[in-house]
Amino acid sequence: MTRIPVAGPNAEQIEYWNETSGPKWAALGDVIDRQIAPLGRAAMERAAVAAGERVLDVGCGCGHTSLELAGRVGQGGAVLGADVSAVMLEQARARGAGHPHLRFENVDAQTHDFGPDAFDVVYSRFGVMFFADPRAAFANLLRGLRPGGRLSFVCWQELGRNPWMRIPLAAVAQHVALPVPASPEAPGPFAFADAERVRGILAAAGFAGVRAEPLERELDVAGGADLEATVGFLLQLGPAGAALREAGDDVREKAARAVLEAIAPFETPAGVRMPSAAWIFSAARPA
Numbered sequence: 001m002t003r004i005p006v007a008g009p010n011a012e013q014i015e016y017w018n019e020t021s022g023p024k025w026a027a028l029g030d031v032i033d034r035q036i037a038p039l040g041r042a043a044m045e046r047a048a049v050a051a052g053e054r055v056l057d058v059g060c061g062c063g064h065t066s067l068e069l070a071g072r073v074g075q076g077g078a079v080l081g082a083d084v085s086a087v088m089l090e091q092a093r094a095r096g097a098g099h100p101h102l103r104f105e106n107v108d109a110q111t112h113d114f115g116p117d118a119f120d121v122v123y124s125r126f127g128v129m130f131f132a133d134p135r136a137a138f139a140n141l142l143r144g145l146r147p148g149g150r151l152s153f154v155c156w157q158e159l160g161r162n163p164w165m166r167i168p169l170a171a172v173a174q175h176v177a178l179p180v181p182a183s184p185e186a187p188g189p190f191a192f193a194d195a196e197r198v199r200g201i202l203a204a205a206g207f208a209g210v211r212a213e214p215l216e217r218e219l220d221v222a223g224g225a226d227l228e229a230t231v232g233f234l235l236q237l238g239p240a241g242a243a244l245r246e247a248g249d250d251v252r253e254k255a256a257r258a259v260l261e262a263i264a265p266f267e268t269p270a271g272v273r274m275p276s277a278a279w280i281f282s283a284a285r286p287a
Contacts, residue, residue: 022087029062034223040125047152052076053120059127063092070102110137114144124153138205157277158193164274168240171258207283224271
């Protein structure tokens with residue numbers, strides 16, 4: 001299997017998604033999908049993906065979204081899932097076996113030449129916030145769209161508007177020093193929290209009709225798992241997991257108790273449900 005080299009403008013993210021975060025996402029892929037699938041599906045609906053269309057799924061990860069897109073376009077269409085994480089793509093390829101109109105490539109969407117006018121739709125579920133140069137990345141994606149082709153993606157709003165991440169992080173902060181906050185424009189989960197900034201990036205890249213829609217929903221955190229399993233999930237991923245990356249077992253145990261107490265009020269018979277806030281961005285290549 002060909003693996004993308006750790007080089008180029010996104011070398012740091014390529015290494016991160018192969019060595020640090022990718023293995024965790026691969027292990028928890030089904031749980032993550034159950035949690036965020038409704039948000040990704042809303043962006044698909046905004047894109048109005050239709051039978052027979054060609055779709056690029058940017059940051060496809062373990063392939064859940066690519067498989068759903070393949071179902072929407074049918075045998076007459078085609079879906080390409082692109083991701084920098086070879087670890088996650090192993091699962092994606094296994095999941096997509098038996099679907100000849102679905103394929104995956106281990107490439108950097110910021111720099112990879114997809115060919116001109118190759119797609120009707122460029123789509124992403126939380127996969128476009130990690131580019132070193134987002135304007136260059138979206139200009140590259142624009143070249144891959146046919147004239148009139150559509151762009152649709154979902155990304156997080158700011159941390160403060162996402163209690164499902166903010167509350168566990170605050171609990172963890174009682175027991176470990178938090179990392180120095182990165183620049184709000186640095187690659188990361190909240191890099192696109194500023195809607196005006198993202199509108200400017202997309203317009204500068206050549207997109208037209210840029211639209212940002214708020215998407216605020218309660219999430220089934222950890223996909224509807226029980227309280228203790230949800231704590232374990234939150235300590236592995238997201239801001240809380242990042243803060244505990246170097247922590248010892250004793251600190252992790254204390255943090256786990258603090259997170260459990262913090263999220264217990266959100267427990268329901270169906271699992272832990274907490275508010276989230278995202279943006280759906282949509283735009284098009286001028287005809």
